[in-house]
Amino acid sequence: MLGLLGFAIIGQVPSAAEAPRLVPAALVDVPNEDGLQTAVLAGGCFWGIQGVFQHVEGVVSATSGYAGGSAETATYEQTETGLTGHAEAVRIVFDPQKISYGTLLRIFFSAAHDPTQLDRQGPDIGPQYRSAIFPVNEQQAKVANRYIQQLDEAKAFNSAIATTVELGRPFYEAEGYHQDYMYNNPGQPYIAVLERPKIEALRRFFPTIYRAQPVLVAKTAG
Template sequence: MRRSKGLFLLPLAALAAASSPLHAEPAVPAPIPALDAQPTRSLETAIFAGGCYWGVEGVFSHVKGVKLVVAGFAGGPRDRKVDYDMVSGGDTGFAESVRITYDPKVVSYGTLLRIFFSVITDPTTLNYQRPDSGTQYRSALFPLNPEQDRAARAYLAQLQKAGLWRDPIVTKVEAFTGFQDAGADHQDFMARYPYHPYIQRWDMPKLKAFRAMYPTLYRAVPAA
């Protein structure tokens, strides 16, 4: 589903009726990671892809310890420059992603993984997240160092054994080939347009679930 400014003109009821049902999320929070990434610097960076970056950015921006979340693109060829229209075609290899800058003394990489799989992404749907389909909406982890790589792979294996989902987990750990920022009109989208029909239907429930599930990690004012 391509999200354009035209969605501002759609009544919420009409958008909801045209959308597929919400995916089945875990009834309980995802497990605490058995293996976490050890910090390598005072501020760390993590990159996740989990469907529409509006909601992924929107939830992570409310996590205590997160300093900045940028919407953009990852997973494609290192030397190719792309923009939203190009990635929306589904044939660039890039996925809508977010780059998170966080303080590891406040929130760890493993905790970000736990939040990601608890309320943000469905790890069992291949190239599909809620109403959006295509490789650009795949669920993927892009570790930036060996510590993150070990933690990400260990957590995916841990989730497989946990049995929170009926279907197998298809989220992949992918090689990091660079990150490109999306345009300014896609940054801080949930904070700027909280009543946008797409945000109301698909992303506000994620934020509410995060606040209810992890109240000690939630902050009301999002990262700028």
């Protein structure tokens, strides 16, 4: 992550605009149906978003990648320029019999990132780190937009939510070395300081759906 350079230089991480907090459940949700479903979310570095959702019961897989731009620019090097339209995103495949789309969004807003920061997360700055939801259909888009409105009306955060809802944007899987990054690099300073606390927030806010052992790309792919 580009923000790691700043972290190394100044020796500290800028404080987030909003601290993690348990936000209300969505009043409108996608109906419970048979078969696996997919959600695509972006909220800063995809290492952290992937790591959080790998610890959620009902999630079958969580894969880091890019969404918002074209297939031709779906690489780490190009995305990091901030000029591709892509955001670092995570594709979450889940079982709606065990967890709903609305609950995934609740986790996203509560524990996975700060949705009030515009085009950044902490030291990571640029549109590639924006808070965004990429619905895979109109129903998800309706739920996402209504939930953002609900949270803003409830003043769940001190500032307005900056999360965008971007329908019809394909997801492209990231390079292999980005997959399971939090799990494979627990002692790396960026992970230890910025990303691991999100797992603790997940465990604290959602103890009944937190699982200690993450579902890894390496295992699901194998």
